[in-house]
Amino acid sequence: MSTPRTIIEKLWDSHVVAEREGAPSLIYIDLHLVHEVTSPQAFAGLRARGLKVRRPRNTFATTDHSTPTTPRSLPIVDPIAKAQVERLESNCEEFGIPYFGFQSPHQGIVHVIGPENGLTQPGMTVVCGDSHTATHGAFGALAFGIGTSEVEMVLATQCLLQRKSKTYEVRVDGALKPGVTAKDIILALIARIGVGGGTGCVFEYRGTAISALSMEERMTVCNMSIEGGARAGLIAPDDKTYQFLAGKPFVPKDAAWDAAVERWKKLPTDPGAAYDRTISMDANELEPMITFGTNPGMGIPVSGVVPDPSSLSDPLERDSLAKALRYMDLTPGKPLAGQPVNVVFVGSCTNSRMSDLRAAAGVLKGRKVNPKVRMMVVPGSMEIKRQAEAEGLDKVFREAGADWREAGCSMCIAMNGDQLQPGEYSVSTSNRNFEGRQGKGGRTFLASPLTAAASAIAGVVTDARKL
Amino acid sequence: MAQFTTLTSRMMPMPVDNIDTDQIIPARFLKTISKEGLDKQLFNDWRYDASGNPKPDFILNAPEWQGVRILLAGDNFGCGSSREHAPWALTQWGFRAILSTSFADIFKSNALKNGLVPVVVSREVHAKLFELVAADAQAAVTIDLASQTLTLPGGAKVEFPVDAFSKHCLLEGVDELGYILQQAPAIEAYEARKDVHLNTLQPS
Numbered sequence: 001m002s003t004p005r006t007i008i009e010k011l012w013d014s015h016v017v018a019e020r021e022g023a024p025s026l027i028y029i030d031l032h033l034v035h036e037v038t039s040p041q042a043f044a045g046l047r048a049r050g051l052k053v054r055r056p057r058n059t060f061a062t063t064d065h066s067t068p069t070t071p072r073s074l075p076i077v078d079p080i081a082k083a084q085v086e087r088l089e090s091n092c093e094e095f096g097i098p099y100f101g102f103q104s105p106h107q108g109i110v111h112v113i114g115p116e117n118g119l120t121q122p123g124m125t126v127v128c129g130d131s132h133t134a135t136h137g138a139f140g141a142l143a144f145g146i147g148t149s150e151v152e153m154v155l156a157t158q159c160l161l162q163r164k165s166k167t168y169e170v171r172v173d174g175a176l177k178p179g180v181t182a183k184d185i186i187l188a189l190i191a192r193i194g195v196g197g198g199t200g201c202v203f204e205y206r207g208t209a210i211s212a213l214s215m216e217e218r219m220t221v222c223n224m225s226i227e228g229g230a231r232a233g234l235i236a237p238d239d240k241t242y243q244f245l246a247g248k249p250f251v252p253k254d255a256a257w258d259a260a261v262e263r264w265k266k267l268p269t270d271p272g273a274a275y276d277r278t279i280s281m282d283a284n285e286l287e288p289m290i291t292f293g294t295n296p297g298m299g300i301p302v303s304g305v306v307p308d309p310s311s312l313s314d315p316l317e318r319d320s321l322a323k324a325l326r327y328m329d330l331t332p333g334k335p336l337a338g339q340p341v342n343v344v345f346v347g348s349c350t351n352s353r354m355s356d357l358r359a360a361a362g363v364l365k366g367r368k369v370n371p372k373v374r375m376m377v378v379p380g381s382m383e384i385k386r387q388a389e390a391e392g393l394d395k396v397f398r399e400a401g402a403d404w405r406e407a408g409c410s411m412c413i414a415m416n417g418d419q420l421q422p423g424e425y426s427v428s429t430s431n432r433n434f435e436g437r438q439g440k441g442g443r444t445f446l447a448s449p450l451t452a453a454a455s456a457i458a459g460v461v462t463d464a465r466k467l
Numbered sequence: 468m469a470q471f472t473t474l475t476s477r478m479m480p481m482p483v484d485n486i487d488t489d490q491i492i493p494a495r496f497l498k499t500i501s502k503e504g505l506d507k508q509l510f511n512d513w514r515y516d517a518s519g520n521p522k523p524d525f526i527l528n529a530p531e532w533q534g535v536r537i538l539l540a541g542d543n544f545g546c547g548s549s550r551e552h553a554p555w556a557l558t559q560w561g562f563r564a565i566l567s568t569s570f571a572d573i574f575k576s577n578a579l580k581n582g583l584v585p586v587v588v589s590r591e592v593h594a595k596l597f598e599l600v601a602a603d604a605q606a607a608v609t610i611d612l613a614s615q616t617l618t619l620p621g622g623a624k625v626e627f628p629v630d631a632f633s634k635h636c637l638l639e640g641v642d643e644l645g646y647i648l649q650q651a652p653a654i655e656a657y658e659a660r661k662d663v664h665l666n667t668l669q670p671s
Contacts, residue, residue, distance in 0.1 A: 017653050022632060026653065037550075041500070147577035150576070159647055320485065434487045441517075
């Protein structure tokens with residue numbers, strides 16, 4: 001009998017193209033997602049070397065990062081962003097790559113449109129010049145972010161040189177209490193292991209609390225694997241995965257679908273397979289989480305207090321926490337709940353899907369956004385925008401006083417016109433609270449859509465369960 | 468890719484843990500379609516005030532630190548976004564090596580493809596280097612890639628890890644894409660294998 005393997009090892013083994021002494025393994029890439037920001041220099045490199053795209057039909061592009069979320073009838077005002085979006089489209093035309101361009105009714109955040117269209121499938125290797133590519137791991141794919149040099153390599157060869165990562169089992173058992181969400185699971189994990197805790201590893205999330213999550217919630221968890229230092233994080237496929245994918249535009253049909261599901265059913269980790277590292281969390285113990293600092297590991301329960309740097313013994317850690325609190329202008333020992341906020345952002349590849357919008361709308365229905373707060377709701381794709389409007393969610397947001405926008409990365413990355421002003425505080429459903437991430441001088445608290453919507457109504461950081 | 472053999476330089480201290488790539492170069496400067504000119508935006512928001520003037524108290528602006536080739540940074544350097552603009556900006560400014568106790572995976576991979584060497588040292592050596600720089604800003608170290616040694620001020624040597632392939636590429640200035648292109652027959656053989664399911668994406 002062969003040695004039991006984890007899903008991570010199965011995915012690796014089935015994608016090894018070649019192994020040579022003294023070099024990393026050559027790994028085959030099934031799906032390469034491309035966006036406007038990290039690809040232009042890669043296409044220029046191909047052109048300079050006279051190379052073609054090896055498999056344009058395993059490559060798919062969309063525009064999201066520098067793409068404005070203003071009505072699509074308006075032009076892209078920023079000439080540099082406009083040139084970048086147009087360059088993506090002309091590169092795709094030149095190299096024969098299918099894409100959803102700026103005016104496409106299917107445009108959206110790259111990590112939203114992949115699963116939405118069934119481009120992402122179990123058993124695949126998926127890469128993109130974007131660190132949140134781990135999102136696609138929710139489907140039992142080995143999905144990770146790459147740099148622009150690697151984008152060029154995959155375009156040219158459909159392969160990458162990779163070293164095998166360590167396997168890291170993240171077990172979450174038990175049941176989440178009402179008001180505690182997938183976002184709180186991942187924020188709690190990162191708060192526990194730190195932003196470098198998973199460096200060199202691939203997470204496999206498993207346990208009863210993970211199995212209980214919907215596909216959208218699983219994407220939220222996998223999405224932030226990189227914030228725990230892991231380049232990839234995944235969840236083994238199950239019936240929920242197959243139900244989600246069935247009938248999506250790019251998945252196999254009929255007999256080919258049945259054959260695919262049979263293949264996918266062999267992916268889950270074998271009983272008795274060993275991991276390099278393991279961590280366990282009890283879902284029953286989790287509370288809604290929020291970050292207070294300048295990296296996603298600086299997280300506390302929303303009922304908690306801002307930590308005190310003087311409690312840390314390591315001088316560099318102490319100084320780093322003190323620096324973060326200076327930037328955030330927060331006082332150690334003080335509760336975060338009640339902290340005034342200026343902006344609330346619901347969106348990003350972490351939390352911009354239908355269930356996120358429904359959760360936020362559920363809190364906002366019949367209530368008003370605090371007059372001191374500017375709230376933006378940005379759907380992850382134009383498809384989601386249409387579906388939300390069909391359900392009347394846009395009316396709920398608008399009647400509450402929130403701004404309902406077009407699809408894109410928006411204020412998660414603040415390179416498209418949507419941003420904080422210096423000194424402003426926001427509660428954001430996105431994934432990064434780094435200094436200036438949402439606009440120079442802006443201060444970000446990361447939280448779930450429930451916490452974000454509750455904070456928008458109260459005008460201060462608020463536990464949605466106490467609203 | 469630029470070759471790297473040996474490097475002797477003073478070390479610019481940046482004693483902050485988890486310096487993310489948004490600090491190394493903020494996202495709003497990623498709208499460019501070129502790789503050039505990014506040195507001006509290196510550490511932009513730590514480096515310039517609200518009016519765009521250099522902050523005199525930020526080390527990158529200090530006249531005495533110009534021309535330094537090694538950055539001495541806190542733990543988990545380069546976490547966050549996968550933007551290769553980070554190593555592009557660092558190398559265009561003049562850095563050729565970074566000393567830290569650890570590096571984020573994607574940053575490390577990107578750095579090695581751009582002739583920028585991430586040198587991992589122990590916590591003890593790391594703390595000592597900060598002490599040495601604090602005592603004497605002229606304190607210099609030598610990185611010798613072939614022997615994988617870091618020579619400290621005073622002559623003590625410590626070894627640092629580099630994988631054999633990255634070392635070869637850096638020493639020879641070899642480009643990774645060229646190496647993969649040589650393996651075209653293996654890629655074709657993989658694509659032809661019966662037991663491999665190639666997910667050719669076609670809308671159906």
